[in-house]
Amino acid sequence: MQTFGDSYEFTELSLLNKVLKPQQEFEEEKAHYFFQHLRDFTHRKEINLLADGGFKAIATKLVFEFEKLTSSEAVSEFESYGFAKLNYTPKELRTRLSNKEFWLSLLRRERKQVIAEVERAMGLVSARTQKYCGDITYSDYKVSEQQAIEYLERHYLQSPDGKKVSLKEISEHNVSNPYVRFCEWISRVKGFDIVAQEQGHHSMMVSMTVPGYMHATLKKTGRINGKYCGATVKECMEHFNTKWSRIRAKLKRKRIDFYGMRVVEPHHDGTPHWHLLLNCEKRHAKYIKKVFKHYALQESANEKGAEQHRVQFEDIDRKRGSAASYLAKYLAKGMTGLKEEGEGCRHAGDLAAxxxxxxxxxxxxxxFQQFGGPSVSVYRELRRLKAASNNSILESARIAADAADWAEYWRVMGGFKTSRKDHLIKPIYEQSEIIDKSTGEIIPPNDSRNCNKYGEPKQPSMKGIRIGHQALITRSEGWEVVSSPPQSNGFPRQGEPIRTGGLGLV
Structure with missing residues (x-):
């Protein structure tokens, strides 16, 4: 059985026989070219990202090396490795490069992405093999998911007066649970739809895909796309984000307001595409479509099928169903799964999810991402309030949030034409105090003892909400995480679904 692991000593012939030749995807010359570049892609200098078994030793070595460098030297040396760019100042990055846990997290993150891209580039992710992701990516995800469950099962939140609540129990009742998350998103979509109908707005589904040369394999045959340029999923997402930022900037300059939801999902070969449920004033709908089409066709406009498929619009026909019904299948596919035919080689919606x-x-x-509309943070904090308020606006918002009435909540916050900065209720973020258990001393946020593991002041966290000059603290108790002994090795339990079939690497 061939796997990516500590030994990177497979031969070209063994992989050609096992993976490439049976699929007849590569000519011999192309296969040699592929292997020449495979090592460059999977290595960062001397670090083999496929060999996660040695990451602890590598992290220790890197910490030792970077501790000897100045901040500017450390930043320059880090950039030479070719890792993804990190959004830190030179000083912040310097402290992190001297931390073993930071390196372990970074290496494991890079490993996941590299393996997923190698599987995709080799044609192991397609409608004819394994849809959306390869076998190793899927297996690693299930292991990490089980490890997360194990962590939640053996850890608790404990209050200063000794009350304990299981993290597992908490996760089952918040958006960590895919079913709870699905219900919350659907309630928001319905809320937006109610507002759109009340305001007489136009609603449409917008689907965007990347140019054909960024797709790795062909859907009908499962073969490697002869025009594939080697674009990674990350590069595809950067392509979309660039388009989206330009579209939003253009519409903002024209003072055109719009709101809705965005869903990102994979094509059969793991190439991302976007679905947007967009609401706007009817008089702006035609122009918005024109702007989307303009930016979507800036590259390879003459490509076969570009005019028809690069960006597609479907106006919401409420005689056929609400906007929620149009978006529900995309939300379910990424959260809870669909129990219907047409999910490809698996015919199992939960597995597809x-x-x-x-x-x-x-x-x-x-x-999943919301654009436009009121603050989700305030919405969730309002649901933590149990007692009625004397403030009529706050009480109306609390009742609406508690009833999951997103439309009414938005009305109370100011409505469609009110910008986010002018909404009536705002979140409160503050740096937290901590208590020294041995002395009972309250350590303020600016104290050097109240810092993160990198010696930096902690980021402000949600404390409550504010309306006018009235502040309500919703998070007052100083809960801390406590643990119990581990229960297992973190591998999938007996009966846990493991994907098989196709021409995967494992």
Whole structure:
């Protein structure tokens, strides 16, 4: 059985016989070219990202090397490795490069992405093999998922007066649970739809895909796309984000307001595409479509099928169903799964959802995002309030949030034409105090003893909400995480679904 692991000593012939020749995807000359570049892609200098078994030793070595460098030297040396760019100042990056846990996290993150891209480039992710992600990516995701469950099962939140709540129990009742997350998103979509109908707005589904040369394999045959340029999933997402930022900037300059939801999901071969449920004033709908089409066709406009498929619009026909019904299948596919035919080689919606989440995890993709509308943070904090308020606006917002009435909550916050900065209720973020257990001393946020593991002041965290000059603290108790002994080795339990079939690497 061939796997990626500590030994990177497979031969070209063994892989050609096992993977490439049976699929007849590569001519011999192309296969040699592929292997010449495979090592460059999977290595960062002397670090083999496929060999996670040695990451602890590598992290220790890197810490020792970087501790001897100045901040500017450390930044320059880090950049020479070719890792993804990190959004830290030179000083912040310097302290992290001297931390073993930081390096372990970084190496494991890079490994997941590299393996997912190698599987995709080799044609192991397609409609004819394994859809959305490869076998190793899927297996690694299931292991990490089980490890997360194990962590939640053996850890608790404990209050200063000794109350304990299981993290597992908490996760089952918040958006960590895919079913709870699905319900919350659906309630928000319905809320947006109610507002759109009340305001007489136009609603449409917008689907965007990347140019054909960024797709790795062909859907009908499962063969490697002869025009594939080698673009990674990350590069595809950068392509979309660039388009989206230009579209939003253009519409903002024209003072055109719009709101809705965005869902990112994989094609059969792991190439991302976007679905947007967009609401706007009817008089702006035609122009918005024109702007989307303009930016979508800036590259390879003459490519076969580009005009028809690069960006597609479907106006919401409420005689056929609400906007929620249009978006529900995309939300379910990335959260809870679909119990219907047409999910390809698996015919199992929950497994398709697992593979979609594994794909998003490997490539660090934010699958769901709201644009426009009121603050979700305030909405969730309002649901923590149990007692009625004397403030009529706050009480109306609390009741709406508690009833999951997103439309009414938005009305109370100011409505469609009110910008986020002018919403009536705002979140409160503060740096937290901590208590020294041995002395009972309260250590303020600016004290050097109240810092993160890198010696930096902790980031402000949510404390409550504010309306006018009135502040309500919703998080007052100083809960801390406590643990119990581990229960297992973190591998999938007996009966846990493991994907098989196709021409995977494991």
């Amino acid at each position: 697992d593979c979609t989440r594994a794909w998003a995890s490997a490539h660090h993709i934010r699958q």
